[in-house]
Amino acid sequence: MSAGQRPGVQAAGPSHVAVIMDGNGRWAQLRGLPRHEGHRRGLEALRRTVRNASDLGIEILTVYSFSTENWRRPAAEVSFLMTLLKHFIEKDLTELGAAGVRVRVIGGRSDLAPDLRRLVEHAEATTRDNTGMTLVVAFNYGSRDEIVRAARRLASDVAAGRIDAGAIDESSLSERLDTADLPDPELVIRTSGETRISNFLLWQAAYAEFVFTPVLWPDFDRAALEEALTEYRRRERRFGGVSEPSGRNVGVA
Ligand code: IPE
Numbered sequence: 001m002s003a004g005q006r007p008g009v010q011a012a013g014p015s016h017v018a019v020i021m022d023g024n025g026r027w028a029q030l031r032g033l034p035r036h037e038g039h040r041r042g043l044e045a046l047r048r049t050v051r052n053a054s055d056l057g058i059e060i061l062t063v064y065s066f067s068t069e070n071w072r073r074p075a076a077e078v079s080f081l082m083t084l085l086k087h088f089i090e091k092d093l094t095e096l097g098a099a100g101v102r103v104r105v106i107g108g109r110s111d112l113a114p115d116l117r118r119l120v121e122h123a124e125a126t127t128r129d130n131t132g133m134t135l136v137v138a139f140n141y142g143s144r145d146e147i148v149r150a151a152r153r154l155a156s157d158v159a160a161g162r163i164d165a166g167a168i169d170e171s172s173l174s175e176r177l178d179t180a181d182l183p184d185p186e187l188v189i190r191t192s193g194e195t196r197i198s199n200f201l202l203w204q205a206a207y208a209e210f211v212f213t214p215v216l217w218p219d220f221d222r223a224a225l226e227e228a229l230t231e232y233r234r235r236e237r238r239f240g241g242v243s244e245p246s247g248r249n250v251g252v253a
């Protein structure tokens with residue numbers, strides 16, 4: 001059991017929060033605005049959330065910004081979302097860096113345009129030694145794709161004789177995921193009222209607590225974040241064990 005996996009009601013934390021930022025399109029639709037306006041406001045919500053999370057002592061914030069399935073959207077929307085990410089990295093990087101934020105990007109890199117890939121590499125390299133909050137941006141990210149890429153690496157390590165097939169364990173796989181050096185999230189928040197995981201952190205969220213809020217992502221504010229953290233601290237985490245009081249009653253009579 002890792003450090004982030006303390007059974008029982010949580011007195012502190014979570015230290016790693018992951019967010020499925022959903023509802024930009026509906027936010028715009030409700031106001032008679034085009035979907036891209038929702039995405040623009042969603043970016044403001046992201047900026048706000050980074051500040052709030054850091055203020056509230058969260059050590060790692062992972063945000064789902066574009067999934068491997070989001071390529072199915074109309075070309076104009078996909079291209080707007082790509083431009084938005086580019087803009088976020090270029091424009092916000094200096095400010096994030098100055099605030100001590102360490103930026104990481106997870107997801108497949110080979111499908112990204114070369115200029116975007118270079119920007120991502122630059123953002124990671126220039127903030128690598130920062131000691132503040134880690135912001136993990138899941139971009140062109142899909143958990144199944146990530147696991148397949150990790151399995152491919154594992155298979156080539158076996159083929160090359162670097163690892164014995166019989167010696168493969170959970171850490172052999174998790175060490176080859178994009179999140180290799182990151183602890184698992186303790187809390188996953190999804191906005192917009194949808195209650196599904198949509199291919200996000202399937203492996204890493206095995207024992208995460210989930211909080212679903214009806215708030216649409218562009219409206220997500222400090223109060224909504226604090227509410228999710230409070231809800232997390234009310235939960236009793238068991239990791240397959242038994243809770244303390246009932247635990248005393250369990251066993252052979
Ligand atoms: C989340 O908002 C942003 C991305 C998935 C890129 P949506 O664009 O999914 O908004 P809805 O779900 O259509 O309202």
Ligand code: IPE
Pocket residue numbers: 020021022023064065066067070194196198
């Ligand atoms: C999940 O939202 C992906 C991101 C937030 C980036 P979607 O809006 O794409 O998910 P579905 O299609 O409703 O499951």
Ligand code: MG
Pocket residue numbers: 022023024
């Ligand atoms: Mg959506």
